[in-house]
Amino acid sequence: MWSDGPVPPQRRDLRDPRGPAVARGRGARGGRAGAPRERRRASHSLESVLAETVALLDEAGEAGLNFRALAGRLGGGVGSIYWYVSSRDELLDRAADHVLGSVLDAVAPVGASEAGDPVDDLRTIAVTLFDAIVDRPWLGAYFMRNTEVQPNSLRLFEKLGQQVLRLELTPRQRFHAVSAVVGFVVGTAADMGQQPPEAVLSGEVGRDDYLAAAVDQWRALDAAQFPFVHHIADEFAAHDDADQFRAGLDLLLAGLRLQAGG
Amino acid sequence: MWSDGPVPPQRRDLRDPRGPAVARGRGARGGRAGAPRERRRASHSLESVLAETVALLDEAGEAGLNFRALAGRLGGGVGSIYWYVSSRDELLDRAADHVLGSVLDAVAPVGASEAGDPVDDLRTIAVTLFDAIVDRPWLGAYFMRNTEVQPNSLRLFEKLGQQVLRLELTPRQRFHAVSAVVGFVVGTAADMGQQPPEAVLSGEVGRDDYLAAAVDQWRALDAAQFPFVHHIADEFAAHDDADQFRAGLDLLLAGLRLQAGG
DNA sequence: ACCTGAACACCGTTCAAGT
DNA sequence: ACCTGAACACCGTTCAAGT
Numbered sequence: 001m002w003s004d005g006p007v008p009p010q011r012r013d014l015r016d017p018r019g020p021a022v023a024r025g026r027g028a029r030g031g032r033a034g035a036p037r038e039r040r041r042a043s044h045s046l047e048s049v050l051a052e053t054v055a056l057l058d059e060a061g062e063a064g065l066n067f068r069a070l071a072g073r074l075g076g077g078v079g080s081i082y083w084y085v086s087s088r089d090e091l092l093d094r095a096a097d098h099v100l101g102s103v104l105d106a107v108a109p110v111g112a113s114e115a116g117d118p119v120d121d122l123r124t125i126a127v128t129l130f131d132a133i134v135d136r137p138w139l140g141a142y143f144m145r146n147t148e149v150q151p152n153s154l155r156l157f158e159k160l161g162q163q164v165l166r167l168e169l170t171p172r173q174r175f176h177a178v179s180a181v182v183g184f185v186v187g188t189a190a191d192m193g194q195q196p197p198e199a200v201l202s203g204e205v206g207r208d209d210y211l212a213a214a215v216d217q218w219r220a221l222d223a224a225q226f227p228f229v230h231h232i233a234d235e236f237a238a239h240d241d242a243d244q245f246r247a248g249l250d251l252l253l254a255g256l257r258l259q260a261g262g
Numbered sequence: 263m264w265s266d267g268p269v270p271p272q273r274r275d276l277r278d279p280r281g282p283a284v285a286r287g288r289g290a291r292g293g294r295a296g297a298p299r300e301r302r303r304a305s306h307s308l309e310s311v312l313a314e315t316v317a318l319l320d321e322a323g324e325a326g327l328n329f330r331a332l333a334g335r336l337g338g339g340v341g342s343i344y345w346y347v348s349s350r351d352e353l354l355d356r357a358a359d360h361v362l363g364s365v366l367d368a369v370a371p372v373g374a375s376e377a378g379d380p381v382d383d384l385r386t387i388a389v390t391l392f393d394a395i396v397d398r399p400w401l402g403a404y405f406m407r408n409t410e411v412q413p414n415s416l417r418l419f420e421k422l423g424q425q426v427l428r429l430e431l432t433p434r435q436r437f438h439a440v441s442a443v444v445g446f447v448v449g450t451a452a453d454m455g456q457q458p459p460e461a462v463l464s465g466e467v468g469r470d471d472y473l474a475a476a477v478d479q480w481r482a483l484d485a486a487q488f489p490f491v492h493h494i495a496d497e498f499a500a501h502d503d504a505d506q507f508r509a510g511l512d513l514l515l516a517g518l519r520l521q522a523g524g
Numbered sequence: 525a526c527c528t529g530a531a532c533a534c535c536g537t538t539c540a541a542g543t
Numbered sequence: 544a545c546c547t548g549a550a551c552a553c554c555g556t557t558c559a560a561g562t
Contacts, residue, residue, distance in 0.1 A: 041526085041527060041528085041561095041562070042527070042528090043526080043527080044526090044527085066553080066554060066555080067554080067555065067556085068553090068554080068555095071529095076527065076528075077527060077528040077529055078528085078529070078555090078556085079527065079528060079529070079556090079557080079558080080526070080527045080528070082556075082557085083525085083526060083527075087555080087556085088554095088555065088556090145456065147476075147479075147480075148479070154488075154491070157490075157491070158487075158488050158489075158490050158491050160490075161489075161490025161491065161493070161494065162489065162490050164490070165489065165490055165493065171493055171494055171496070171497050172497050173509075174490075174493065174494060175494040175497040175498060175501070175506075176506055176509035176510060176513075177510075177513065178490075178494075179506055179510060180446070180450075180509065180510025180511075180513055180514070183446060183449050183450035183453055183507075183510060184442070184445060184446045184449060184450075184510070184514075186449055186453065187445050187446060187448055187449010187450060187452065187453070188442075188445035188446075188449060190449065190452075191445055191448065191449070194407065214409075217409075217410070225420075226416075226420050227420075227423075227424065227427065228419075228420050228422075228423025228424050228426070228427055228436075228440075229416070229419070229420050229423065231423070231427065231433055231436065232423065232433055232436060232437040232440075234433070235433050235434050235437040236437060239437070244437075244438055244441055245445075247435075247438035247441075247442065248438060248439075248441060248442025248445060248446070248514075249442075250517070251438075251439065251442055251514055251517035251518050251521065252442070252446075252510075252513055252514045252517055253517070254516070254517035254520050254521070255512070255513035255514055255515070255516035255517035255518075255520070256513050256517075258516050258517070258520060259513065259516070303542095303543070303545085303546060303547085304546070304547090305545080305546080306545090306546085328534080328535060328536080329535080329536065329537085330534090330535075330536095333547095333548095338546065338547075339546065339547040339548055340536090340537085340547085340548070341537090341538080341539080341546070341547060341548070342545070342546045342547070344537075344538085345544090345545060345546075349536080349537085350535095350536065350537090
C-alpha cells in the first residue's frame with residue numbers, strides 16, 4: 001500500500017511554511033479615479049481555492065475540473081492557482097482532504113462509549129466514508145494518497161484504528177483489519193460511483209431500464225456456459241448499491257469478529 | 263454497481279459486425295517501380311492494436327499511452343486506430359479484457375474437482391486476479407466496466423460465481439458474495455498499484471527507505487492523539503502488500519464460510 | 525507576497541483525401 | 544474497406560511582467 005505513507009521530505013515541494021495569506025475579500029479596487037473598466041486584482045486563499053474546486057467537482061465531475069474553469073470561478077488568472085498548489089494532482093489531494101473534514105465531523109461521536117461494540121462502531125465509520133465517496137466518486141482515487149497534505153485522511157485512518165484497538169488482536173492483525181476495511185470501502189465505492197453511460201445521465205434512459213437492458217443481454221447468454229450469471233440475473237436487475245456494499249462489509253466484519261474470538 | 267452490466271444497445275457504436283479484417287502482414291509495397299521513398303501503407307488488426315497497446319501500457323503506464331505513441335509503434339497514422347476502437351476509453355476497456363484472457367487461462371483448472379473446497383477455489387481465482395492487477399495497475403480501473411466489449415471480464419465473474427454456486431446460499435447472498443470479492447480485489451490491488459513517488463521509481467530511494475521515512479513522520483505525531491498509528495507503525499514499515507491483501511481476503515472469506523454454515 | 529495571461533507542449537478526436 | 548496526417552479544440556504548466 002504505497003498510498004498509506006506520508007511522503008518523504010525530499011518529495012515535498014516546500015513553499016512558505018506559514019502558508020498563504022488569509023483571504024482579504026475581493027481585493028481593493030485598483031487604478032486612479034476615472035480609469036475605465038480596469039480589472040481588479042483577484043485575491044484568493046487556499047480555503048477559497050479548495051471550496052471552489054469542490055464546487056466545480058460537484059457540478060462537473062473530475063473531468064470537468066480544469067484550471068481555466070476554476071480560475072474563471074475564482075475571478076482570476078490560471079497562474080495564481082499555482083501559488084497554492086503545485087499541480088492538479090495536489091489540488092485533488094487537498095480537495096479530497098478538505099471534504100473529508102465533514103466525514104470526520106460526522107463520526108466524531110462514534111466510539112466515545114467504551115460500552116459500545118467496537119465492530120459496530122467500525123461499521124458506522126465505514127458506512128459514513130462509503131456514502132461520502134459514492135456522492136463524490138473522485139474522492140476514492142485521492143483518499144489517503146499523501147498523508148502529508150491530507151491530515152484528515154490520516155485522522156480517519158486513526159479513527160477506524162481506534163475501534164480495532166479495542167479488539168483482542170495482534171498489532172499485525174489490527175493493521176490488516178483496518179487496511180482491509182479501507183480497501184473494501186474505497187474500492188467498492190469507487191466502482192459504484194463510476195459514470196453511468198451518457199443515456200442514463202441525460203435522463204434519456206432510467207437506471208432501471210438501463211439495468212433491465214443489461215440483464216436481458218445476460219439472459220441471452222448460453223445457460224450451460226453461464227449458470228451463475230443466469231442465477232443472479234434477477235438479483236442484479238433489482239439490486240441496490242448500498243445494500244450490496246453493506247452485505248459485503250458485513251461479511252468482512254463477521255470474519256474480523258471471528259478472528260477477535262467472538 | 264453500474265459497471266457490472268453490458269451496455270444497452272443504443273450506446274454501442276455499431277461497426278462492421280464481422281470485425282476488422284485479419285492482419286495481412288505489413289501491407290504490399292505501394293507505388294510503381296522507381297518511385298522514391300514512398301511510405302508504405304500500414305495495415306493493422308484489432309489484435310495487433312491491442313497487443314501494441316498493452317506493450318505500451320507495460321512500458322509507460324497509463325499516462326504514457328497516447329494515440330501518437332501508439333500509432334508510431336504500429337507504424338501508421340493516428341487516425342487508423344479509430345477504425346478499431348471509437349475512443350481511448352474503449353481502447354483501454356478492450357486492452358484490459360485482452361489481458362484478462364491470460365488470467366482466465368491460468369484459472370481454467372480451478373474448481374474442476376467437485377471434491378475441492380469452493381471457498382479455497384474462490385480464493386485461488388481472487389489471488390490470481392489480484393496479482394494481474396498489481397502487475398498492471400491500469401487494469402483495475404477498466405475491469406468489468408462494459409461487459410459487451412469485455413467477454414473475459416464476464417467469464418471471470420462467472421468463474422468466481424460458479425464456486426459460490428457450490429455453497430449453500432440464496433441467490434442474493436451469492437450475488438453479494440461475488441460482488442464483495444471483486445470489489446475487494448480490484449479496490450485493494452488498484453490502491454497498491456498506485457504510482458510510488460518519483461524518487462522511488464527512479465531508484466534514487468529504495469522502497470524500504472521510503473516506507474521508513476513515512477513511518478518516521480508517523481512516529482513524530484502526538485501519541486495521545488494517534489495511538490493507533492503508533493501501534494501499527496512497525497507493522498507498516500515492514501509490511502508486504504501481498505500478505506496484507508491475503509489477510510483481508512481471508513477475513514472476507516471467513517465471513518462467507520460462516521454465512522454458508524461452516 | 526501574490527496575481528496575470530500569453531505562450532508552450534501535448535493530447536484526443538475529426539475528417540477530407542487517399543488507396 | 545481501411546489508412547493518412549493536418550487541423551481543431553482543449554488542457555496542465557511555466558514564466559516574465561506586473562502590483
